[in-house]
Amino acid sequence: MxxxxxxxxxxxxxxxxxxxxxxxxxxxxxxxxxxxxxxxxxxxxxxxxxxxxxxxxxxxxxxxxxxxxxxxxxxxxxxxxxxxxxxxxxxxxxxxxxxxxxxxxxxxxxxxxxxxxxxxxxxxxxxxxxxxxxxxxxxxxxxxxxxxxxxxxxxxxxxxxxxxxxxxxxxxxxxxxxxxxxxxxxxxxxxxxxxxxxxxxxxxxxxxxxxxxxxxWKNYGIANYTNPTEIPKEGHGEWIICKLPYNCHVTPILDIEAPAGLTIKMQTDNFDYMGLHVASVRAEYITKEGAQQYESLGWMNGHVVKYWIPKGVKINTLTYRETGFNTEFTGYFKSSDPFYEKLWQKATRTLYVTMRDTYMDCPDRERAQWWGDLVNESGEAFYALSPSSASIAKKGILELINWQRANGIIYSPIPEGNWNAELPGQMLASIGYYGFWNYYINTGDKETIANVYDGVKRYLDVWKLKPNGTLIDRKGDWYWGDWGKEIDKQLLYNAWYYLALKGYLNMSELLGKTVEADRTQKELLAFKEAFNNIFWDGKGYRRSDYKGTYDDRAQALAVVSGLADKTKYKTLLKIFKTSHLASPYMEKYVLEALFVMEESKFGLERMKKRYHNMVNVSPWTTLNENFGDETTTKKPDYGTNNHAWSGGGLTILAQYVCGLYPIEPAWKTFMVKPQLGDLDYAETGNKTIAGNVNVKIAKVDKGLDIVLTVPNASEALVYVPLKNKNVIIDGKKVYTNIKEDAYNIYRVKSGKHKISAR
Missing domain, CATH: 2.60.120.260 (Galactose-binding domain-like)
Structure with a gap:
């Protein structure tokens, strides 16, 4: 109930x-x-x-x-x-x-x-x-x-x-x-x-x-900058740097006394950082005579607000108003290694600053709802933010299909007035397993899936197969696979297509479309066989005409989609240890692949290596667009300094390190399958649509201790490695006949539980 x-x-x-x-x-x-x-x-x-x-x-x-x-x-x-x-x-x-x-x-x-x-x-x-x-x-x-x-x-x-x-x-x-x-x-x-x-x-x-x-919007009210003692009492014709506690949406405020006709300028550090060729917003104010207050109403974002205040202006106060999406920061992550906590914090801040009218890729250069970014963002929100955040994903889902062209093609960003190009890979990602279906499994919102189902089918019908069973090459309007080099694009498109079919099969079964479900199931089986016959060469997946390094992005999608079976994991692991082609957008899937392969130790190691500059070197509270030069310790300065697609590590920490993932919609049943790697302990939790879910896992001598909170009317499936045969839940020894691979599985009802596995 x-x-x-x-x-x-x-x-x-x-x-x-x-x-x-x-x-x-x-x-x-x-x-x-x-x-x-x-x-x-x-x-x-x-x-x-x-x-x-x-x-x-x-x-x-x-x-x-x-x-x-x-x-x-x-x-x-x-x-x-x-x-x-x-x-x-x-x-x-x-x-x-x-x-x-x-x-x-x-x-x-x-x-x-x-x-x-x-x-x-x-x-x-x-x-x-x-x-x-x-x-x-x-x-x-x-x-x-x-x-x-x-x-x-x-x-x-x-x-x-x-x-x-x-x-x-x-x-x-x-x-x-x-x-x-x-x-x-x-x-x-x-x-x-x-x-x-x-x-x-x-x-x-x-x-x-x-x-x-x-x-x-949530209106956080008027606040003082974090360096009020550094703000002078009068202008001197130079920039006054006012520090914000973190990257956020702000409207700068003046309380001054001045003669008439002087010009005050207001902007954030992002305006300088991005450069004039991709300039963001800024503001100006021309004074009247006497005491005056003014708030520039167009929001801007950054880590500092800069005021150019000319001589002759007396400064009473310089303040700001923060506004943002009306949701709560209910999720958290802690572990024995502070690096991953800091990554979580930066990813959460990055996520929040890319939410307003829509999800967006960045709040300064574009403010655009690119759907590749949105897929990553919406996945993070279910672990980091309260349930109200799901409304912006729903809005995006409905908009994407409502902007569909008559010929079935979908594109983003939308809403838009000066863009109409399809990025095929991002569009397949949006309608598929990680996009629309992940929204459903977290919310249980069947109505929205029903509303977009026909549009999803119309877009899938745009894609055709070769006689060999793989995709006919489609470049769309923008032949894009990821930022970076050596991108095996059509291999990526084939994997994205399979994930789109996988999501469509789930939607068809949900809505009782049995004919479509049966047809799609057969297509999935045939496509998987064709994919492996055509693209697997014994050393990895690649197109025959692709001459670059084995693309870690494409290998990752093969793993997480299920196209690659376990017999190939050992070979693929060698690629993941040497290939670092993925941008932060696709790195999420590389990391996920490693945890699917149960290579948690290396997964955490790679996460730390790839995000080192962003987390430990960068002074920003948010994650930037690209990794930059991993061979140096210089501040990363590639792309925007707050980019939506970079926070996928947050999802990995909650979903795989701590092992939380909904099995039935709206968290009615969820799994707890932790993979701590070299961590001594990790914990996470959030307010889901079913209620609070929390888990803490600690390594102890010869086993694990788990503290778990399961909401009312929900249950958890707790995965315990087979080697830990002595399992005590809430002081009572329990037995199970449910086994899956190297795990025993225990059903746990609502409440707070202590689980000891030795």
Whole structure:
């Protein structure tokens, strides 16, 4: 019953992906002077009288592109609205209960709108700035009675603007031209006019409005930098470096006194690091006369915030606001070697900073939902973050299929306005065993699998087989396998295809598609035989026309997919000990292959070697895009310094070192099959959708001690090596007839348990 209840709560939280049949009365409005220019900012205000405050007043709000909402001068929403869209045509909308902010009598609704006005790798511009507000409880709807005004205090910087991948512009605010007094109920929106009605809420170009499927951002509030004593009391015409506790999404804040007309610049270290050819976002502020406060509303990220403050400016305080995805850091990992704890911490921070409107590859250069990255990210989240994080994976899954082309091809990143190229390997990864199916096994969300099933089949049908039973070569729009060199691409594509079929077989069985399941099972068997006949040469897997080093990436996929049987493990191990071609994206699968082969000692050794620079040398709290030069101890400086695909080691530590993995959906049944290698002990845990799961494994003389927490209505299968025949659970000696390879397996019900194996 508890699991069913949690499922119910989970689905209430994530909601249905499409709208709830709302009858929209609010009109789409804008300012009469608005010309839909990029980086347009518009003020909207409506004053109403309320005789009685309702218990609940749900406001449904949509815009292109972002908004900030104040009710009676109180901040209610900090950066509302998701980037467009759920598919190439439609637009998201928000819901927020504004009842707690209302008073009897006069009430002021104030909304600041930011219109990106350009496409990007994470946004599909509608081409029309505007707002819809719809609150039935107050009988308040956006219409021609709302006041609106172009906010001329906002404009764009002259140069060093963001690269073309980002739909966001740099924000310049001139305090001599505008202020924020208009949000105060006691002030007026001077210079305003009646709003211009563009059409109904769901008319073109916004079309259908789809309820936001992920939560509003967590607002951590305003905070001081970690080096407040190093911040001077006045500007000197040089950069002031303000340190953040870790890499995060921030909006910088000023509290100063100044003469009018001086320019203050704000940016993070990421702007410098990436270089101008891939510039990220930054901000500028032009002072007015006297005391003033300002918060630059467009988020940026980094390890420091840099302020250029000219002479003549008195600094009262420099602070920041952190915002981020609304989830909790419930997962943890500890071990006898602090290296792996530090890797876990950096991977978790990397994961979190790459979550916002969508999963993204990096928060500075692109903010794009590349699905190869998302597969790794979503796997990590189930071990590191609370169940609310699953909603962003669900959003990505539905978007991927809803953007599918008429010819069946899927592509990412999406949402997008200036990209439409297919990366075949990443697309096969997304729909397969590690993508869609891993989401299901962790959440039990059958509805989402049912919604995307036909789209998965349509994409698999794009791929055809040669007479020899392997894939006909397809290069797609971008013939990509991984970053790096000596990539046996078509061999990788064959392995990814097999994993996609494996996931599709599981989906077919789940949904009762018996004909498809039988057909796919036969194809899997035939494909495995063909793969080994064609690509195995006795020393490893390779294409006959591939002349490079045996590709560790392709060997790894052969192992984790099950294409390689155990008789080949000894040979493949030699490749893994000499081939280090994989980028951090594919290294996750190499490490996993080693643990599947039960080479845990070398798996941990390779993990430490490959991540050494990122973990022990790099000063960053996050993991960068590439490994860099492993032959030196120089700081790694290859690619971005916060890249989604680099955290796969986190999954390995939880899933294989500590051995936690769900066998039945939503953690109803899960395994505990630890492989400590040379570690003396390791422990991990997280709040799963079924409840808290925790395990600690310690080596003792001639055996293991395990402390395990199993949630209510769940059970665990504990794997104990055959050599440890004396097993005591909660003080009682137990026996089992369940054996698998070199293990005895013990069923353990809900509760906290102590297991001794000698």
């Amino acid at each position: 508890r699991i069913k209840f949690l499922f119910f709560i989970f689905f209430l939280f994530t909601m249905s992906f499409y709208g709830q049949g709302h009858d929209w009365k609010g009109k789409r409005i804008t300012n009469r002077e608005n010309q839909n220019k990029s980086n347009t900012w518009i003020n909207f205000r409506r004053d109403i009288n309320i005789n009685s405050i309702p218990n609940q007043a749900i406001a449904k709000i949509a815009c292109d592109s972002k908004y900030w909402l104040w009710v009676n001068g109180n901040m209610v929403v900090f950066e509302g609205q998701l980037k467009r869209g759920p598919n190439p045509n439609d637009t998201y909308y928000d819901e927020i209960d504004i009842a707690p902010f209302l008073t009897e009598g006069k009430n002021t609704i104030a909304i600041l709108l930011w219109y990106f006005g350009k496409d990007g790798f994470s946004h599909n511009s509608s081409g029309q700035a505007g707002l819809v507000f719809d609150c039935a409880a107050l009988n308040l709807y956006s219409d021609g009675n709302w006041l609106s005004k172009l906010d001329r205090g906002f404009s764009s910087t002259i140069d060093k603007n963001p690269n073309y991948r980002l739909p966001e512009s740099n924000i310049l605010f001139d305090a001599r031209k505008s202020d924020f007094k208009w949000i105060d109920p006691n002030e007026e929106l001077t210079g305003s006019s009646k709003a211009n009605v563009l059409g109904t809420a769901e008319s073109k170009p916004w079309n259908k409005l789809v309820l936001r499927p992920i939560p509003h």
